[in-house]
Amino acid sequence: MPTDPLAWETRDRDVAYSCPGFDVINESVRLPDGTETDFDYVSEPASVCILPFTPDGDVVCIDEWRQAVSRVNRGLPVGGTEPDDDDLEAAARRELAEETGHEADHLEALVTVEPANGFADSVMHFFVAHGCRPTAEQELDHNESIRSQTVGFDELLEALREGAIRDGRTVLALSYYQLFAADAGE
Incomplete structure (x- = not known):
């Protein structure tokens, strides 16, 4: 099978640093022009981001x-x-419940992106959750400080326009939903 002429050849790979949540990988690579150099990147498990709507919108x-x-x-x-997730939807449902205490009637895939593929192998899967209702208490990880609340969708869009929302995952989810999914009747 032909290789793209832009492809780099990985000669060696080591974990330079490891901690809970991610590793830093060091690779020895050969560039298309024959130059040999090192390349470091962050490696982490796939993630999910949930845009959760209540029955009231x-x-x-x-x-x-x-x-x-x-x-x-x-x-x-x-x-x-996590290794015991049956699939990506199970991971999204778990994270929604743990971080907010809410459960959804149903979830739909929104988009999958590589948010920082210049320095990380991260893959993020976005979901829209419909019919979210509070069903339990939050079950936060030891290093999470989170307050959950409901906000009107238009209020969130206005905060996005004003630059008050700076989290890239949230910006992407709201923008993508508004551009492509909201008018499709989702």
């Missing part, structure tokens, strides 16, 4: 402390897949 959002930017961030439920 409001969105279940989370406010979460984000240490990397030293502030509370308005966003959507997001989490990594």
